[in-house]
Amino acid sequence: MPSPVGGDFINLIAVSDVMLDPIHFSGFTTSLEALAVGTPVVTWPGEFQRGRATLGFYRSMEMLDCVADCPARYVELAVRLGMDAKYRAKIRGKILARNKRLYEDSRVVKEYERVFLEMAEGQA
Numbered sequence: 001m002p003s004p005v006g007g008d009f010i011n012l013i014a015v016s017d018v019m020l021d022p023i024h025f026s027g028f029t030t031s032l033e034a035l036a037v038g039t040p041v042v043t044w045p046g047e048f049q050r051g052r053a054t055l056g057f058y059r060s061m062e063m064l065d066c067v068a069d070c071p072a073r074y075v076e077l078a079v080r081l082g083m084d085a086k087y088r089a090k091i092r093g094k095i096l097a098r099n100k101r102l103y104e105d106s107r108v109v110k111e112y113e114r115v116f117l118e119m120a121e122g123q124a
Contacts, residue, residue, distance in 0.1 A: 013039050017088055018081035023074075026053035035061075036103070038096040040081050040088065042066050044074040060105070061098035065091055 013019065013030070014037040021027050021043035031041045031054040043054040043066060058067055066081070068074035081088050 009033075010037065013037055018042060018078055020074075020078055021054040024051050026051055028053040031057060032102065035095055035099050038092040038099070040066050040091045040095060042068065042074060042077045042081065044068040044071065057102055060101050061095070062101075063094055063098060065094065 010033055013034050016034075016039050019027070019030070019034045019039055019041045021031060021041050023044055024046050026043075027041070031043075034041045035057060041054055043058070045052045045055040045067065055067055058064055066077055068077055081091065
C-alpha cells in the first residue's frame with residue numbers, strides 16, 4: 001500500500017510556485033516529481049554528474065528556461081518564478097507540454113538494457 005506521506009509530498013510540490021535543485025547535488029527524483037506536475041525547478045548544474053540530472057531533464061524537454069549559469073542567475077530565476085505569476089504560468093505550461101519526453105521515451109529503457117547485457121556478458 002502506498003504511503004500517504006508520498007501523496008502529501010506530491011501535493012505540496014504541485015502547489016509550490018518553484019523548487020530549487022540543490023547546488024552541488026541533484027534532486028533527481030524530486031525534480032522528476034516536480035516536472036511531472038509542472039512545477040518549475042531552478043537548477044545551477046555542477047561540474048559532476050551528481051549535480052546535472054535536472055539539467056539533463058530540461059535538455060530532454062528542449063527547454064533551458066530554468067537553468068542558471070551562475071549563482072546570481074540561480075537567485076534571479078527563483079525570485080522571478082516565485083513573484084511573477086504570469087511568467088510562472090508560462091513556464092509551467094511549457095513544462096507540462098514537454099514533460100512526457102521524460103516518462104515516455106523507450107530509448108532510455110533500451111539503453112539500460114544494452115548496458116546491463118554488456119556488463120553481464122563481461123562477467124561470463
